[in-house]
Amino acid sequence: MAKxxxxxxxxxxxxxxxxxRVVSSYxxxxxxxxxxxxxxxxxxxxxxxxxxxxxxxxxxxxxxxxARSMTCCKHVGLNVMADPVFTVSYxxxxxxxxxxxxxxxxxxxxxxxxxxxxxxxAAKVAMLEPSDSAECRAFTKxxxxxxxxxxxxxxxRLSTRVSHSQSLVxxxxxxxxxxxxxxxxxxxxxxxxxxxxxxxVVVEERAKKLxxxxxxxxxxxxxxxGSRIGVITSGISYMYAREALGDSVNYLKLGMAYPMPEKxxxxxxxxxxxxxxxxELDPFIExxxxxxxxxxxxxxxxxxxxEYTPAMIAKAVMGLEPAAPAQLGxxxxxxxxxxxxxxxHRGTFYVLKKLGLTVSGDIGCYTLGAAQPLASVDSTICxxxxxxxxxxxxxxRGPEFxxxxxSVIGDSTFIHSGxxxxxxxxxxxxxxxxxxxxxxITGMTGHQDNPTTGKTIRGExxxxxDLEQLCHAVGVDHVVVADPFDVKNFERIVRxxxxxxxxxxxxxxxxxxxxxxxxxxxxxxxxxxxxxxxxCMKLGCPAISVKDGAVRIDPxxxxxxxxxxxxxxxxxxxxxxxx
Amino acid sequence: MKTTxxxxxxxxxxxxxxxxxxxxxxxxxxxxxxxxxxxHGMSQRGGSVVTYVKFGEKVYSPIIGQGEADIVLAFELLExxxxxPNLRPGGRIIVNAxxxxxxxxxxxxxxxxxxxxxKLREKAAVTAIDALALAKEAGNSRAVNVVxxxxxxxxxxxxxxxWIDTIKTTVPPKFLDVNLKAxxxxxxxxx
Numbered sequence: 001m002a003k004x005x006x007x008x009x010x011x012x013x014x015x016x017x018x019x020x021r022v023v024s025s026y027x028x029x030x031x032x033x034x035x036x037x038x039x040x041x042x043x044x045x046x047x048x049x050x051x052x053x054x055x056x057x058x059x060x061x062x063x064x065x066x067a068r069s070m071t072c073c074k075h076v077g078l079n080v081m082a083d084p085v086f087t088v089s090y091x092x093x094x095x096x097x098x099x100x101x102x103x104x105x106x107x108x109x110x111x112x113x114x115x116x117x118x119x120x121x122a123a124k125v126a127m128l129e130p131s132d133s134a135e136c137r138a139f140t141k142x143x144x145x146x147x148x149x150x151x152x153x154x155x156x157r158l159s160t161r162v163s164h165s166q167s168l169v170x171x172x173x174x175x176x177x178x179x180x181x182x183x184x185x186x187x188x189x190x191x192x193x194x195x196x197x198x199x200x201v202v203v204e205e206r207a208k209k210l211x212x213x214x215x216x217x218x219x220x221x222x223x224x225x226g227s228r229i230g231v232i233t234s235g236i237s238y239m240y241a242r243e244a245l246g247d248s249v250n251y252l253k254l255g256m257a258y259p260m261p262e263k264x265x266x267x268x269x270x271x272x273x274x275x276x277x278x279x280e281l282d283p284f285i286e287x288x289x290x291x292x293x294x295x296x297x298x299x300x301x302x303x304x305x306x307e308y309t310p311a312m313i314a315k316a317v318m319g320l321e322p323a324a325p326a327q328l329g330x331x332x333x334x335x336x337x338x339x340x341x342x343x344x345h346r347g348t349f350y351v352l353k354k355l356g357l358t359v360s361g362d363i364g365c366y367t368l369g370a371a372q373p374l375a376s377v378d379s380t381i382c383x384x385x386x387x388x389x390x391x392x393x394x395x396x397r398g399p400e401f402x403x404x405x406x407s408v409i410g411d412s413t414f415i416h417s418g419x420x421x422x423x424x425x426x427x428x429x430x431x432x433x434x435x436x437x438x439x440x441i442t443g444m445t446g447h448q449d450n451p452t453t454g455k456t457i458r459g460e461x462x463x464x465x466d467l468e469q470l471c472h473a474v475g476v477d478h479v480v481v482a483d484p485f486d487v488k489n490f491e492r493i494v495r496x497x498x499x500x501x502x503x504x505x506x507x508x509x510x511x512x513x514x515x516x517x518x519x520x521x522x523x524x525x526x527x528x529x530x531x532x533x534x535x536c537m538k539l540g541c542p543a544i545s546v547k548d549g550a551v552r553i554d555p556x557x558x559x560x561x562x563x564x565x566x567x568x569x570x571x572x573x574x575x576x577x578x579x
Numbered sequence: 580m581k582t583t584x585x586x587x588x589x590x591x592x593x594x595x596x597x598x599x600x601x602x603x604x605x606x607x608x609x610x611x612x613x614x615x616x617x618x619h620g621m622s623q624r625g626g627s628v629v630t631y632v633k634f635g636e637k638v639y640s641p642i643i644g645q646g647e648a649d650i651v652l653a654f655e656l657l658e659x660x661x662x663x664p665n666l667r668p669g670g671r672i673i674v675n676a677x678x679x680x681x682x683x684x685x686x687x688x689x690x691x692x693x694x695x696x697x698k699l700r701e702k703a704a705v706t707a708i709d710a711l712a713l714a715k716e717a718g719n720s721r722a723v724n725v726v727x728x729x730x731x732x733x734x735x736x737x738x739x740x741x742w743i744d745t746i747k748t749t750v751p752p753k754f755l756d757v758n759l760k761a762x763x764x765x766x767x768x769x770x
Contacts, residue, residue, distance in 0.1 A: 325664035337626035
C-alpha cells in the first residue's frame with residue numbers, strides 16, 4: 001500500500017532502495033529530514049558532519065571506495081560544499097553519488113533565495129528535479145544508476161514545497177548493490193593539473209552524452225492535450241500549472257533540470273503558438289530556450305521573487321482574475337517567530353541590549369535576537385560570519401571599537417565554520433570577544449546532535465568536542481563559561497571580556513528549553529510588589545504581556561524558567577510550583 | 580470530483596503538525612489521493628504556522644490559495660483572521676477561541692483585534708469552542724489539536740471509526756488515552 005511521505009522522506013526511501021551505503025550531511029531547512037529519515041535504515045551508515053563541505057567529501061570518499069553515497073543540504077549549504085563539488089565533477093564516481101539540495105523560494109527559513117540550478121551548469125554535473133514525493137523516491141533511485149552510467153554525481157534539486165509536502169509513495173525492497181572494487185586510479189582521482197587537464201576533456205564529452213540522454217529520457221515528459229498553448233515547467237511549478245490549467249494546455253515537464261534537451265524543447269515549442277516557461281526563481285529554463293532561438297514567455301509574465309501559486313499561473317496564462325477574498329476589514333498584527341519561553345539565548349541578548357554593544361550575528365535560532373524587543377543583532381550573513389565579520393569590523397575601526405563589539409554564534413555553527421574565524425582572530429592579533437551560545441544542540445533545524453553534544457545521529461555516545469579546550473588550543477587565553485540566566489554575573493563577565501586587549505571567548509552555557517531532559521517546572525507569577533517598571537517586558541518573552549496596565553504571565557505559555565524572576569529589580573515575580 | 584481543501588493554522592508549538600498527520604492518515608484510509616504541505620524551521624518558533632491538507636480523486640498542487648479552503652481549522656483567533664481570505668464562499672471556520680498575543684502586540688506596536696468571533700461570523704460560518712478547556716478536561720492541555728480534529732471530523736464524510744483507528748496508529752501509545760478522550764470531547768461538542 002502507498003504511504004504518505006514528505007518529499008524528504010521519499011528521497012531517503014529512494015536512496016535506501018537504490019542500495020545507498022553512506023550518507024553524510026549537515027542539517028539545514030528544508031533539507032534536514034532526508035538525512036534524519038535515513039536513520040530508520042540500519043543497513044546504511046549515516047552521520048551528521050561538522051559542515052557541508054566535510055559531508056560532501058565524506059560522500060566523495062565513500063563513492064571513490066566503491067559505495068553508493070549521498071549528501072544532503074539546503075541551498076546555502078551547497079555554497080559551502082561548492083569546492084569539492086566542482087572537482088568531483090572532474091573525478092566522477094565509482095559507487096553512484098547523489099547530492100540533494102533543497103532551495104527555499106519564499107525564504108521560509110533562509111537568508112537568501114538562491115536558485116541552485118546554476119550550480120549544475122557551473123560545475124557541469126547533472127541535476128534532476130522531482131515534483132512530488134513519488135518522484136522524489138523514483139528520481140533519487142534513478143539518480144544512483146545514472147550517476148554510475150555517466151560517471152558523474154547527480155544532484156536532486158528540491159524546494160520547500162516538494163521537501164515538506166506529503167503525498168503518496170509506493171515503496172519497494174532494497175536492491176542488493178554490492179560494493180564496487182576500489183582500485184588506485186591516479187589519472188582519475190588525483191586532480192592536479194596534468195591529470196585534471198585530461199579529465200576536463202572527459203567532462204565536456206560527458207556533457208554531450210548527458211544532453212543526448214536528456215533528449216530521450218522519460219524524466220522529460222510531454223503531455224500533448226492538442227492545445228495551441230505550451231507550458232515548459234519543472235518541479236513544484238508543474239503541479240501548480242497542472243492545477244491551474246488542467247488539460248487546456250500542452251506540457252513539457254522537465255524532470256531533468258540540467259542539462260536540458262534541445263531537440264525535445266524545439267519540437268515541443270514549434271507545435272505551439274505560444275509557449276510559457278513556468279519556473280520559480282531565476283529564468284534558468286527560459287534562458288536555455290532563448291539561447292535556442294525560441295520565443296517563450298517567462299519572467300515577462302512571472303516574478304523572480306518568492307513562491308508561485310496556481311492562481312498566479314491562471315492569471316498570467318489565461319487572464320483569469322481571482323474573486324476578491326473575504327477580509328476582516330482591519331489590520332491583523334503579524335506574528336513573527338520568537339524565541340521560545342525558557343530560551344537560553346534570551347538572557348544573553350537581554351544583557352547585550354542593556355550594554356548597547358554592536359552584535360555580529362550568525363545563523364540559528366539566535367538570529368531572532370535581531371527582532372524586537374531584544375533587537376540587539378547588527379548583522380547576519382552566513383554560517384560562521386559572526387566571528388570573521390567582527391574581526392573585519394575591528395580591523396576597520398580599531399581596537400576601541402572592538403571593546404563595544406561581540407560576536408554571537410551557536411555551538412553547532414561555531415564547529416561548522418566559526419572555529420576557523422576564531423583562529424584568524426588569534427593569528428592576526430585581533431582583540432575580539434566571541435560569545436558561543438552553547439545550548440547543547442543544533443536548535444533551529446529541529447534538534448540534531450553535533451560534535452559538541454557527545455552523541456551521534458543514531459544517539460550513540462561518542463567523544464564530545466570540549467569547546468573550552470578547543471578555544472584554548474587555538475590560542476585564546478581567556479575562555480569563560482557562564483550561565484546566561486544568571487544575568488548579573490553574565491553582564492559582569494561580558495563587560496570584563498570586551499575590555500581585554502586580547503581575544504576572549506564566553507561560552508554561554510544553558511541547554512535549549514525544548515530538549516527532553518530540560519525540566520523546568522511550575523510557572524512564574526507577578527505579585528502585588530510589581531511597580532510596573534516593565535523591566536521584564538524587555539525580555540521579549542511570549543508568556544509576559546501587559547493587560548489593562550498590569551503585567552501578567554500566561555501560565556499556559558510560561559514553563560517556569562525563572563529568567564524574569566532574575567531580571568525583576570523589585571523581586572516582584574515569584575516562582576509558583578505546579579498546582 | 581472536486582478536491583476537499585482544509586487549511587490548519589495556528590501558532591508554532593501548538594501541535595498543528597500532528598493534527599494534519601491524523602487528518603492525512605484518516606483520508607488515505609478512505610482511499611483518496613492526498614497532499615499535505617507543511618512549513619518547518621523558523622516559523623515553528625512561535626510564528627504563524629500553516630498546513631494545507633487536500634484530498635480527492637487526484638491532487639496536484641499541495642497548497643491552498645485565496646478563496647479555496649472548504650474548512651479553516653484555526654488553533655488561535657488571530658490566525659483564523661489571517662486565514663479568512665483563503666476561505667471559499669460558503670466555507671466554514673472552526674476556531675479555538677483562544678488568543679495568543681504575537682510579539683508586536685506584546686511590545687505595544689500593534690493591537691490585538693477585539694470581538695474576533697463576532698467579526699468572523701459576519702463573513703463566514705463559524706464554529707468556535709474553548710478547545711483548551713476541553714483538552715484540560717481530557718487530561719492534557721497539549722491535546723488542543725486532537726479536540727479540534729474531533730470537532731472538524733463531524734464536518735467531513737469520514738466515518739467515526741476511521742478517525743479512531745487513525746488516532747490509534749498515529750499517536751504515541753503513551754498519550755493514546757488522553758487523545759482518544761480529547762477527540763471524543765471535540766466530536767461530541769454541540770457547537
